[in-house]
Amino acid sequence: MNITFTDAAIAELSPYLNQEDSQLKLLYDTEGCGCVMSGVPALQLIKQSGPDDKLGQGTPFSFWYEPRHEIFFEPQLKVDYSADRGSFILKSDNQIYTNHLRFIKQAV
Template sequence: MRIQFTPSAVNKLKPYLDGSGLQLKFLHDTEGCGCVVSGVPALELIREHGADDRLAHGEPFDFWYEPRHEIYYEPVMTIDFNPAKGIFSLKSDSQIYSVNVKLAHPPAETA
């Protein structure tokens, strides 16, 4: 799996990732869907990756993902950000996966 991030997406994500200790994870979110096939793509900022997560190389950001969900996506995709609407989108050369990809933030750390 490989994701290319457009300049607009890079501008939106870079402040979250530079020097923050956070990493990017690409999710196949199935919460509330009832079935894994009905899942939707999402992005999440994480502090640590899960034991089953795999690191993928993206342009320019590497990201974590769960290999069991790889079957639902094409090998090369693009994430864009629309600043006017404040939303990400995910597409490939053959389809648009979502025009409303959520970016989840980790819960605040407690002291």
């Protein structure tokens, strides 16, 4: 899996990722959804990857993700940021996954 971050997303994420031990993880959050097929993507700051996490390639940020959720995403993704809405956008060449990609800033 590969994510390209736009200039707007880079500017918004850089202050968080320049902190010591901060890494980025692409989540597929299913909590409260009732079904794994109804999950919601999110970005989360983490201090350490989990035992099942896999490192994905990103430009310019690498990121972690859980391989079991890879099926819900295309191999090439893009993260953008809309200053007007104050939210991140997760998309590909084929679709928009969400215009309101949640960013969980509290590193775990």
